[in-house]
Amino acid sequence: MAKPNLKLDLKGLKLNPQQAKAIAGKYGLVIVGGLVLVAAPIAAYIVADGMNSSLASDASARAGKLSDLKAIGAAEVSLTLPGQEPFSQQNVVINQKVLDQYKQRLDSVSKQSVVTREYAVKHNRKDREPFVGMRLAKGDPALKELPLTVFDRLKQEYASLLSTMGAGAPYTEADMVAELSRRRSQLIDAEFGAKTESELSPEERASLGTKLADERLARYCEHARQFSFYADAESIGAPDASRRTTKLKPIDLFLMQWNFWVAEDVLSALKAANGEKDVLQGPVKRILSMTSTLQAPAAAAPADGAAPADGGEPPAAPVDDGSGAVPSADGAVAAAPTGEPINPDAALPAADYSKSFTGRTTNQLFDIITCEVRLVVQTSAIPQVIDELAKRNFITVTDVKIRPVDSFAAAEDGFIYGAAPVSAVSLKLETIWLREWTGPFMPDDLRSRLNTSGTLLGAGAPSGDAPTDGSDPAAAPADAPQG
Structure with a gap:
């Protein structure tokens, strides 16, 4: 729009007050002290023309910032909480309130994680430590007697475990024969008035046989009421006496100890x-057998000397070169462990369902020991027994096989199971052992096998770790019996 062209010749103009008012009203002029001034509306229009470019620039800048805010609001934000994979969230506007809430949640989860981990370690360990220290330096003279010391101590502990759990063995055949022989003599004299069995008639001999059979069954039943279930050291995985030799290595001894804990x-x-x-x-009648196998690369034979739980053949025993050093399974001397530290905050490895339906595998956080248990159980109570196992120390029942049992045939061998039907149950168990507490006790050859340093990440010597002199914490010398 063109600006008004106002040309006023004040010198040649004779002002008429009435005309001046008319002109002022028409053109927006104001007469002040004889001067003619441009009125505000026109002045504002003229000034605004110079301000338009500044306002447009400012509005454009504001629009750009608004666009940035919209982009931030639609951005994808990635968050991480301890022990979990990072997760993403869209359409989240990051501001101080969101940051404060995230920090509060992060602190809460971190504290819960620490408390839970400490409880899990305490629950898993149950104040356990090896009966005999096994972290001895190479060349230590105690290494030679260490296998015998550990073996003898485990024999005592297995006997104590059976007693504590109320396990017992059936009447021995020799004891039953002796008892029935005495009873037969009493019956021949008291019931039939004879001195020897040859003096009895066929009917009397048949009656004597029935009475002795009833007596035998009664003694079996009376004996069975004295304990909770049938079991002996061999059936629960105690090492056979034939393995008592000085050629056992620290890795073998620790696996024996581990087998006892299982x-x-x-x-x-x-x-x-x-x-x-x-x-x-009771629902549990008898423990038939128990074998344990450590899930690890090129794992050693099970602690009880049985075949591995996966059905494969156990590897050959390490060769002893007489030096006291710990050889590996292929005969090479095991190197000092340089494996990964134990990181409680590390993410778990990807699930591997080829081994079990849990997908769990041995890793730097925990070790997996599979245990195969064969039991005689009251058939109707099998679910109850499985539930009790599942409640214990991170045990998962991964396989169950059931077949019927002839109670009368078992009674012939002295095993009395009661009146209810029973079954032979084969259970495959998956047990978890947190390396945070087992690692410090592991001998170097086992640490090398598992590729672990045996110590917590960032910790010089965590609580319970073996001292630098090679001895186990709070343990007596390895060559001395443990009280």
Whole structure:
């Protein structure tokens, strides 16, 4: 729009007040002290023309910032909480309130994680430590006697475990023969008035046989009421006496110790299933066998000397070169462990369902020991027994096989199971052992096998770790019996 062209000749103009008012009204002029001024509306229009470019620039800048805010609001934000994979969230506007809430949640989860981990370690360990220290330096003279010391101590501990859990063995055949021989003599004299069995008639001999059979069954039943279930050291995985040799290596000894801990947990669950009931009334009647295998690369033979749980053949025993050093399975001397540290905050490895339906595998956080247990169980109580095992120390039942049992045939061997039907149950268990507490006790050859340093990440010597002199914490010398 063109600006008004106002040309006023004040010198030649004779002002008429009335005309001046008319002109002022028409053109927006104001007469002040004889001067003619441009009125505000026109002045504002003229000034605004110079301000338009500044306002447009400012509005454009504001629009750009608004666009940036919209982009931020639609951005994808990635967040991470301890022990979890990072997760993403869209359409989140990051501001101080969001940051404060995230920090508060992060702190809360971190504290819960630490408390839970400490509880899990305490629950898994249960104040356990090896009966005999096995972290001895190469060349230590105690290494030579260490296998015998550990073997003898484990023999004592297995016997104590059976007693604590209320396990027992059936009447021995020799004892039963002796008892029935005495009873037969009493019956021949008291019931039939004869001195020898040859003096009895066929009917009397048949009656004597029936009475002795009843006597035998009564003694079996009376004996069975004295304990919770049938079991002996061999059936719960105690090492055979033939393995008592100085050629056993620290890795073998620690696996024997580990096998005992597994047996301890399993027997505790079975004892809980029976409660205060005896063999005749309790659901668990007998432990037939128990074998444990460490899940690890090129793992050693099971601690009890049986075949691995996966059905494969155990590897050949390491060769002893007489130096006291720990050879690996292929005969090479095991190097000092330089494996990964134990990182409690590390993410778990990807699930591997080729081994079990849990997908769990041995890793730097925990080790997997599979245990195969064969039991005689009251058929109707099998679910109860499985539930008790599942309650114990991170045990998962991964496989169950059941077949019927002839109770009368078992009674011939002295095993009385009661009146209810029973079954032979084969269970495959997956047990978890947190390396945070087992690692410090592991001998170097086992640490090398598992590719672990045996120590916590960032910790020089965590609580419970073996001292630098090679001895185990709070343990007596390895060459001395442990009280």
